[in-house]
Amino acid sequence: MTTRRRLTGLWRRFGAEAWLLPLLGAALSVASLVPSLQGEGTMLGGVPDRPFDALALVAIGLQGLPLTLCRRWPIAALALVALGFVVDQLLGYHTVAGTALPLALGAAAFYAERHRRATAAVGTVGYVVLALALSQVGAGESIAGWIAFYGALALSWGVGAWLRAVRIADAERRRRVAEETRTAERTRIARELHDVVTHHVTAMVVQAEAARYLTAAPERLDQTLDAITDTGRRAVTDLRHLLDLLNPDHGTGARTPPVGRVLTLVEQTRRSGQPVEFTEEGTPAASTGSADLVAFRIVQEGLTNALKYAHGARTSVRLRHGEGEITVEVETDGEGTAPGFAEGSGRGLAGLRERVEVLGGEFSAGPRAEGGFLVRGRIPAKGAA
Numbered sequence: 001m002t003t004r005r006r007l008t009g010l011w012r013r014f015g016a017e018a019w020l021l022p023l024l025g026a027a028l029s030v031a032s033l034v035p036s037l038q039g040e041g042t043m044l045g046g047v048p049d050r051p052f053d054a055l056a057l058v059a060i061g062l063q064g065l066p067l068t069l070c071r072r073w074p075i076a077a078l079a080l081v082a083l084g085f086v087v088d089q090l091l092g093y094h095t096v097a098g099t100a101l102p103l104a105l106g107a108a109a110f111y112a113e114r115h116r117r118a119t120a121a122v123g124t125v126g127y128v129v130l131a132l133a134l135s136q137v138g139a140g141e142s143i144a145g146w147i148a149f150y151g152a153l154a155l156s157w158g159v160g161a162w163l164r165a166v167r168i169a170d171a172e173r174r175r176r177v178a179e180e181t182r183t184a185e186r187t188r189i190a191r192e193l194h195d196v197v198t199h200h201v202t203a204m205v206v207q208a209e210a211a212r213y214l215t216a217a218p219e220r221l222d223q224t225l226d227a228i229t230d231t232g233r234r235a236v237t238d239l240r241h242l243l244d245l246l247n248p249d250h251g252t253g254a255r256t257p258p259v260g261r262v263l264t265l266v267e268q269t270r271r272s273g274q275p276v277e278f279t280e281e282g283t284p285a286a287s288t289g290s291a292d293l294v295a296f297r298i299v300q301e302g303l304t305n306a307l308k309y310a311h312g313a314r315t316s317v318r319l320r321h322g323e324g325e326i327t328v329e330v331e332t333d334g335e336g337t338a339p340g341f342a343e344g345s346g347r348g349l350a351g352l353r354e355r356v357e358v359l360g361g362e363f364s365a366g367p368r369a370e371g372g373f374l375v376r377g378r379i380p381a382k383g384a385a
Contacts (some may be wrong), residue, residue: 045134109160302330334371
């Protein structure tokens, strides 16, 4: 974290923006009433000092107190401070409260949403008029003195404008980060829904297609209908699990389906009429983080595509638990039929590739030279988040 961010964090934490200007305004007003500080403020035009009277209190109040209004009415506050400064200089009070003018300028440049250019233009014209008036009342001021004081006021405005630009840029960055986070979350939800819904619906459609040809075998028809019912129940269960994960009150203890569920997935696919061979090597690690979920989704997507595009073809699922990684392969022969399905969108495979690469792994999916299709993923499991 940079120093600027730390200072910004402390500024926001203690609400300094809300109380700093009012505190400075009050401090300047009180300091202006201290006898030893009277006449020690800004002096322009060489106007002779004048003893404090009731009008001096008005000038002090106009310069110090409006700083409390800068956040809500920055232009109006600046106008009041400027009016008090004009009275202060023309009558020769030269109060410490005159320091409020650059503060009000910076605050106006920071807080004002509209009429910023007009305010700067009117302020410049007003300064020229004040210089001419002071030249008539007082002993006068050198050109360098007028330019130097105007440069100090312009610097105050510039600092306020720069801080405003920094604030807007920071707000835009936070808005962009929030939008990117929402987009990433919507993408993640879409992938989860794709994985859950596509697999179960595909299995149900394949089983329903098979049921058309089993009217002459009631016992097999009953088995197929039971399989469809079971698949539907699993779909509802998985959808409920996904919705639980989207619930902010949901705990983090059961977010990742264990690799052991792969066997259940294989059995469900077999009941849909797909011959699947399953082999598992090695011992699953106690904690694999997101790698466990990604491995499960690779198997799910591979079996779903096998049901769609190679129904009835031999399919093999190989799961290897190595040291610090999980390797998954789903291989389908080039035989079989694909009843009633068009070509896929590729969203599932693209989503899997992104998931694996985020974890620093490798993913590949494509046709084999000898026919069929192979989906393979190597997912680092040690320290996965």
